Amino acid sequence: MTEIRFQADADLRQAIVTGTVRREPRLDFRSANEAGLEGIKDLEVLALASRDNRVLVTHDRKTIPIEFGQFITVQTSSRVLILAQNLPIGEAIDAIILIWEASTAEE
Template sequence: MTRVRFQADADLRQAIVIGAIRRQPGLDFRSANEARLESIKDLEVLAIAAQDARVLVTHDRRTMPTEFGQFIMTQTSSGVLILSQSLPISEVIAALILIWEASTAEEWINQIMSIPF
């Protein structure tokens, strides 16, 4: 059983990354800045997350689902989690910690999920 590791997309609010790590210090959540994802196309972002076995966490409901579908036709993804921007940050953080505690990295392979559903 491998723990879920997260990768923030460039559009994800940094407060989510900081807050999640503060609430759960054991959480492995790499910021977009750390991964140098600014101005990189979705397919390349998905490749970077997959290469590092990280679930990509994004707010991008517009293009990411289509790009994800194209990506998994030829490569394996570590998964994508799309978060609504309208949710309070505290709820998003609680959901991320629950995912980290209750699922494994293997369960996320080639999966995409939105919160709220």
């Protein structure tokens, strides 16, 4: 079983990435900066996350659901996790760690 790996979208608050990795250092959560996502179009971000077998974590409720729907009609994806912008950072961290602990990449 393979552990889930995460990719932060450029709009995701960095404090969520930092806090998640701080609380669970074994969790693989690549920041948008590390992946060079600033200014990249949504379809390219989805393709990158899919290619690297990572779950994209985003706050983007406006365009990502539409782009993701189009993306999965032609390519496979390792999924998207959309977090509300107003979700407290601690709750966002808890949710990501829970998903990581309770799931595998194959699920």
